[in-house]
Amino acid sequence: MKDLFAKYDVPAPRYTSYPTVPFWNDSPTTDQWLEHLNKAFVDDSATWSLYFHLPFCESLCTFCACNTVITRDHGREEGYVDLLSTEWSLYLDRVPALIERPLLGVHLGGGTPTFFAKENLERILKPILSKAMIDKNRFEASVEVHPGHTTREQLAMLHELGFTRISIGVQDFDPEVQRLVNRHQPYEVTKSITDISRELGYTSVNYDLIYGLPRQNPDSFRDSVRKTIELRPDRIALYSFARVPWIKPAQRSYKDEDLPMAGEKRALYELAREMLAEAGYIEIGMDHFALPHDGMAEAQRKHTLHRNFQGYTEKRTSVLLGLGVSAISETPTCFHQNEKAFPVYERRVRNGEIPTLRGHLLSEEDRQLREQVLQFMTRFEVRLDPDQRDDARVFLQPMIDDGLVELANGTLRLTEEGTPFLRNACMFFDKRLRSQEQRPQVFSQAL
Ligand SMILES: C[S@@+](CC[C@H](N)C(=O)[O-])C[C@H]1O[C@@H](n2cnc3c(N)ncnc32)[C@H](O)[C@@H]1O
Ligand code: SF4
Structure with missing residues (x-):
């Protein structure tokens, strides 16, 4: 577990909104x-x-x-x-x-x-x-x-x-x-x-x-x-x-x-x-x-x-x-x-x-992602659209391998072990953050 904390302690938003203010x-x-x-x-x-x-x-x-x-x-x-x-x-x-x-x-x-x-x-x-x-x-x-x-x-x-x-x-x-x-x-x-x-x-x-x-x-x-x-x-x-x-x-x-x-x-x-x-x-x-x-x-x-x-x-x-x-x-x-x-x-x-x-x-896409972020932050699980699933498999693979999230039948779920890493998993939905090559330092650490 100690290694996981070092691995996932990266800057991450707290997702009190989507898109996040920056x-x-x-x-x-x-x-x-x-x-x-x-x-x-x-x-x-x-x-x-x-x-x-x-x-x-x-x-x-x-x-x-x-x-x-x-x-x-x-x-x-x-x-x-x-x-x-x-x-x-x-x-x-x-x-x-x-x-x-x-x-x-x-x-x-x-x-x-x-x-x-x-x-x-x-x-x-x-x-x-x-x-x-x-x-x-x-x-x-x-x-x-x-x-x-x-x-x-x-x-x-x-x-x-x-x-x-x-x-x-x-x-x-x-x-x-x-x-x-x-x-x-x-x-x-x-x-x-x-x-x-x-x-x-x-x-x-x-x-x-x-x-x-x-x-x-x-x-x-x-x-x-x-x-x-x-x-x-x-x-x-x-x-x-x-x-x-x-x-x-x-x-x-x-x-x-x-x-x-x-x-x-x-x-x-x-x-x-x-x-x-x-x-x-x-x-x-x-x-x-x-x-x-x-x-x-x-x-x-x-x-x-x-x-x-x-x-x-x-x-x-x-x-x-x-x-x-x-x-x-x-x-x-x-x-x-x-x-x-x-x-x-x-x-x-x-x-x-x-x-x-x-x-x-908010664009139409922002509004959809905002609802997904909200659901994931409050219920720890959310249904993915069919066109999000392949991307989720790629982006979240390290977290899936580490047993922190599960992806089954089109639903993304945070596991019990994954609770501390909620902000990290939520970044999957954050199209705007992910599209930035160089991320300015604006967010506090995830953990
Ligand atoms: C507006 S203050 C609460 C009311 C009053 N000013 C006080 O300090 O008792 C809001 C809360 O934000 C939290 N807070 C402020 N800065 C923080 C930080 N850097 N990291 C985490 N929580 C913080 C604190 O727990 C604080 O009680
Ligand atoms: S400076 Fe202290 S008293 Fe004022 S808002 Fe921040 S935590 Fe509260």
Whole structure:
């Protein structure tokens, strides 16, 4: 197995979309984007969900690959709330269906959404939630929080607005690992926010953990997983540390010898996987775990698990609309991303423009491959078209020989041993990546 980790530890996308962002090459203009957005709502049965990117954090965790703005200046909150509100009205003017079709979900991501004072979070959400068509039985709202920067008052207000899910950034409980990644977060702080969430009535508490961080070792990580199990979150996202120092220079502060690599790194995942299974958690997709009562476990059982830019999710909506700097949106036929550079985003929204940075108009072939990637990432098996089968035999032969995937009767299936190599197998469908002779270094390692 150790050899396999060395063999397959190559750069690979995480496939939160297909085509993956670096291969978007048919960018819509803003007008085209709006046309596709309106088209997605034509069908009476269309639904949508909303993502807000709230980029501010008080300090930089050096492992972080998110799009953040590091500042302690809370005076910036109000200006950002105004930008989001302008962006929302720009859409509302041009896409009237936003208040005619059911809104099934809201997610606050970041950055650290709880950087914002309770009043400002309310100013972001209330005008939209009061206008949108919400069916309480189908609506789910979730928020990502840094427990060191979260108050009971914020969580109580969000719960009153309908939030029932909270995702708490933990990463690792070990003080030495925390010191190296510049994230001081005592166990008691995580416990306190977990307890408060439950008292307030949040029904799904998620923890984000990362394996592969500097100086993590089996003993320290075992202890972190033990502490996690003690606090019993309903869900756990156990992410592979994505090392992309060419994009995130702060990751250069780690010494190579401090980082668990390939097989060593995977051993940390396996250790957690075993402990979590023993504690009653079910493995979901590539890097998630959930207790059997949780919606994500149910989605896996019912084959409704979905994957989008936020990773694995329970529900698929026709449209995902992203507001805020760098936010990504999608419809069945088009991807769209907002400006990533804060000053440019700010200037363009102030000028009354939808701040399109780039996107991708999906071809018919893209749409077919996107469905196959989605199925393979969520169900670990997918039917191949007759004209894909010979190519699959050639491209995937090494993985077939190594017992990681099976190809029988036109169905491609990931084996139990192949689970760690899901991203590698998925590259078969990635026509755009495979057609590139020289691959620029844009993706983190597969393992
Ligand atoms: C927006 S943050 C979560 C909320 C809050 N800012 C916090 O840190 O607690 C999203 C999550 O992405 C994950 N993440 C960030 N950078 C990562 C990286 N380089 N590799 C793997 N996961 C990463 C972390 O687990 C983090 O909790
Ligand atoms: S991990 Fe969270 S708190 Fe840390 S820099 Fe990234 S977004 Fe901010």
